[in-house]
Amino acid sequence: GAGVSQSPSNKVTEKGKDVELRCDPISGHTALYWYRQSLGQGLEFLIYFQGNSAPDKSGLPSDRFSAERTGGSVSTLTIQRTQQEDSAVYLCASSLAGTSGLKEQFFGPGTRLTVL
Amino acid sequence: AQTVTQSQPEMSVQEAETVTLSCTYDTSESNYYLFWYKQPPSRQMILVIRQEAYKQQNATENRFSVNFQKAAKSFSLKISDSQLGDTAMYFCAFIPYTGANSKLTFGKGITLSVRP
Numbered sequence: 001g002a003g004v005s006q007s008p009s010n011k012v013t014e015k016g017k018d019v020e021l022r023c024d025p026i027s028g029h030t031a032l033y034w035y036r037q038s039l040g041q042g043l044e045f046l047i048y049f050q051g052n053s054a055p056d057k058s059g060l061p062s063d064r065f066s067a068e069r070t071g072g073s074v075s076t077l078t079i080q081r082t083q084q085e086d087s088a089v090y091l092c093a094s095s096l097a098g099t100s101g102l103k104e105q106f107f108g109p110g111t112r113l114t115v116l
Numbered sequence: 117a118q119t120v121t122q123s124q125p126e127m128s129v130q131e132a133e134t135v136t137l138s139c140t141y142d143t144s145e146s147n148y149y150l151f152w153y154k155q156p157p158s159r160q161m162i163l164v165i166r167q168e169a170y171k172q173q174n175a176t177e178n179r180f181s182v183n184f185q186k187a188a189k190s191f192s193l194k195i196s197d198s199q200l201g202d203t204a205m206y207f208c209a210f211i212p213y214t215g216a217n218s219k220l221t222f223g224k225g226i227t228l229s230v231r232p
Contacts, residue, residue: 033219033220035220035222040224041224042120042122042207042222042223042224042225043207043209043220043222044222045219045220045221048219056219059219089159091159091161093161102149102166102168102211102213104163104166105220107160107161108160109158109159109160110159110160112159
């Protein structure tokens with residue numbers, strides 16, 4: 001596709017259930033980022049994948065959060081045993097890779113997660 | 117660590133008028149990039165304008181321009197001839213120059229309403 005796509009667009013779940021959020025980056029983009037946007041807050045970094053390197057997981061808020069990226073393309077963010085404070089919009093972004101210069105991050109439309 | 121502060125939660129402007137959105141940041145980095153992103157109700161983050169810290173000249177993109185004051189660590193966005201389509205949340209963001217694929221650090225955003 002032309003841009004970053006995310007699914008589902010909206011997800012409502014019950015507290016304690018697991019959820020999976022999907023991100024499909026722009027073709028050819030080897031860098032992929034997950035951010036969380038909570039109500040009244042800015043975007044908070046969660047995790048970053050770059051090619052075959054070990055991901056930067058420094059932003060994951062707890063061990064209930066995990067992410068994987070299969071085949072260097074599609075990524076799945078998994079939240080186990082969801083809590084109400086996990087309710088937020090989860091945004092994915094991708095960019096080209098390189099060691100010099102700025103690589104602009106292109107964002108998907110996000111998944112709005114509501115935990116009841 | 118970097119921080120980005122947007123102290124105005126909301127602003128309103130009459131159509132065709134000019135509005136300025138404020139942003140301050142804190143960093144020990146000497147080279148970095150600053151951005152303004154627009155997020156309309158569709159949730160799609162759109163890059164409005166960016167500024168390289170090593171450039172003294174303020175960036176401009178059509179009706180959008182910035183006032184970059186490096187010493188004061190200030191980065192404001194001016195929107196001229198405001199249009200109804202400018203109604204959105206606006207986020208200020210920072211990324212260090214080193215490690216071109218580093219994560220973006222965002223402010224909390226400002227909700228801009230353009231009145232007809």
